[in-house]
Amino acid sequence: MLRFAVCDDQNTELLMLNRLLTHYGQARLDGDIRVDLYSSPSELLDRLTGGIQYDFYILDMIMPGYNGVEVGRAIREAGQESVIIFITASTDFALDAISVHPEQYLLKPLDPQKLYRALDESRNRSAIAGGAHLTVKTREGAETLNANGIVCLEHTGRIMRVYTHSGRVFESVCLRQPFETLAEPLLRLPEFLQTHKSYIVNLRHLRTVLPDSVRTDTGLVIPISRRNTAEVRRRYQDFISKTQL
Numbered sequence: 001m002l003r004f005a006v007c008d009d010q011n012t013e014l015l016m017l018n019r020l021l022t023h024y025g026q027a028r029l030d031g032d033i034r035v036d037l038y039s040s041p042s043e044l045l046d047r048l049t050g051g052i053q054y055d056f057y058i059l060d061m062i063m064p065g066y067n068g069v070e071v072g073r074a075i076r077e078a079g080q081e082s083v084i085i086f087i088t089a090s091t092d093f094a095l096d097a098i099s100v101h102p103e104q105y106l107l108k109p110l111d112p113q114k115l116y117r118a119l120d121e122s123r124n125r126s127a128i129a130g131g132a133h134l135t136v137k138t139r140e141g142a143e144t145l146n147a148n149g150i151v152c153l154e155h156t157g158r159i160m161r162v163y164t165h166s167g168r169v170f171e172s173v174c175l176r177q178p179f180e181t182l183a184e185p186l187l188r189l190p191e192f193l194q195t196h197k198s199y200i201v202n203l204r205h206l207r208t209v210l211p212d213s214v215r216t217d218t219g220l221v222i223p224i225s226r227r228n229t230a231e232v233r234r235r236y237q238d239f240i241s242k243t244q245l
Contacts, residue, residue: 001032001033001195002025002029002032002033002034002055002056002083003033003034003036003053003054003055004021004033004034004036004054004055004056004058005033005038005044005054005056005057005058005085005243006021006035006037006038006058006059007038007039007040007041007057007058007059007060007063007071008038008039008046008059008060008063009039009040009060009063009064009239010060011039013060013108013138014039015038015085016025017035017037017058017110017154018035018037020110020112020115020116021035022035023080024073024115024116024119025140026138028119028120032093036054036173038119039066040053040063040065041063041066041067041068041070041071042066043128044071045066045067045071045074045126045205045245047094048074048075048078048120050203052149053078053080053082054082055082055083056082056083056084056085056122057072057075057083057084057085058085058087058143059071059072059084059085059086059087060086060087060099061086061087061088061090061093062089062090062093066087066094068086068093068097069093069097069099069100070225072086072097072100072102072160073100075100075101079166081118081148081149083103083140084100084102084103084188085102085103085104085106085107085115085118085122086102086104086105086106087106087107087110087115088105088106088108088206089107089108089109089189090151091105091107092196093184097218098207098240099207100131101204103121104118104119104122106118115188121128127150131237132187133145133146133147133185134147134153134162134182134183134186136170136172137169137172137173138171138172138173139173143170143209145152145164145170147163147185147186147189147192147202148204149165150162150164150165150186150197150202150203151162151163151164151165151201151202151205151216151217151218152205152216152220153183153186153199153200153201153222154198154199154219154224155179155182155197155198155199156198157175158174158175159172159174159175160172160175160182161169161181162213164219164221165205165217165218168219179197179198180194183200184200186200187200191203191204191239193231193235194223194228194231195214195222195224195225195228195232196222196223196228199223201214201216201220201222203235203239204217204219204238204239205218206236206239209232209233211222211229212224212226212229214232214236
């Protein structure tokens with residue numbers, strides 16, 4: 001069963017989204033869906049504090065008390081990699097929204113087909129990324145890491161370090177294969193790219209692209225080689241465009 005949380009302070013919007021999601025669930029999921037409606041962001045935040053987790057969060061951007069980005073940030077701080085979709089009447093918060101890695105940023109009046117397309121694409125992407133992993137052989141043993149939580153890979157000498165969104169860093173034993181060969185499971189995914197011969201990054205965790213480096217949402221600064229600059233900028237812009245109309 002897929003679980004959806006919808007948060008909007010307008011009752012008419014809540015009912016409309018409930019109707020659209022129910023239709024989507026019947027058409028795509030054989031009705032195997034649950035939709036919980038929240039008219040107050042504070043109510044949803046309280047439930048998050050209590051440990052509740054949803055597969056999808058559909059959030060209005062402008063609400064009394066907390067805006068959608070603040071709710072999205074609380075979702076990420078709770079360690080949830082769930083899909084977030086913002087729905088709003090304004091594009092003013094689009095850049096701020098990127099920091100919580102939303103799947104889409106949809107404008108009101110909502111086009112149902114755009115919502116359904118965003119849901120289909122996120123389900124397909126989750127199926128791919130959710131099944132992808134990287135196994136790192138460390139001194140303590142083999143660690144299998146989910147692709148979603150990996151921020152970047154660093155290759156230094158004959159050692160590979162894997163930086164994760166939780167803050168943990170996994171360091172490999174001496175490598176016996178080329179760096180790109182070990183990272184191949186990630187490089188097959190559209191959100192991973194090599195910025196430098198020694199670095200591979202996850203676009204979902206980028207915050208800023210600078211002239212010769214990128215900054216992640218965990219504060220890491222990762223170099224870009226001169227030959228890769230244009231490709232990094234192009235891929236990052238493509239990624240950003242998918243979160244906005």
